[in-house]
Amino acid sequence: MTESTDKNLQFLSRFRASMFENQIMLSYKGEISQNIMLGLLELTERKLDSSNEDQGIKSKIFNVMVGCLQNITYHSEDNKHAKSSMFLIGRIEDGYAIYSGNAINNDKVSDFKEKLMSMTDMSGTELSLFYKTWLTSGEMSDKNGIHLGLIDIARRTGNTLDFDFENIDADYSYFSLRTEIKSTL
């Protein structure tokens, strides 16, 4: 065994420990396109089926996945960090944690942050009302659609959104999002 293979194996061991600690059942890093999203949905479906997960929670996971992944796809265009997008699902007590991460252009960060902050204090009823107002407003811009994706995730998960923005270079920040899906919801 050379020194470099030893180092590589150490990495694997650390990675495995971290995955184990967070009970990660699915992890992906790379560009996210519509086709990749469909692949991830299929993988998740197979995993959930093999653990006999009930349809109610499965449906919630799917809806949240689509919201997260299409949000990433939307921000991927002309994004030099598109390949650093991430998506993970981990088990937690009576449910699942969904993690997603992607780089966002710094120009969009403050608006995005503001929208997320305005959601954090909303109750379930307020989120639903907000959603319905959008649904019936007649507007259909991409921007609203994406923001709505986040509102939709929030109302489906009992508003358990945790997020963070980390500056990565002059043009981009990395947006991390974590939400929980509990079978008791």
Added chain:
Amino acid sequence: MVKELNIVGTEDTPGITFNSQTNVFELSGRSLPEDVVSFYKPVIEWLDELEKSPIENLEFSFKLDYFNTASSKLILDILLKVNDIFSDGTPMKIKWHFLAMDKDLEEAGEEFSELVEVPFELVAY
């Protein structure tokens, strides 16, 4: 004359059919396309034709598994169009099917039913 509709479902788009023998319009499967507006264009056009020559007692059956937020907007557009035809005096009905365990899909049906006057039945399976 309103044409038959036969859009075959894919991994991310629903199957959409209209059978003029049974008078049933059915939308089923997953609706997660990136570009919802262009996907649903033929359906909206079909509804425009229906508005010109309405068919009585048509049943609009929704049997969706999953749909993204953008699709919910287009589903509402379809329902509102059906509502317009109904309000002009053509009897119709809407059936919203959902898997009994799927609360989110049931709630989505309830939300849609509040936005139209057409007889709207929620069917658990």
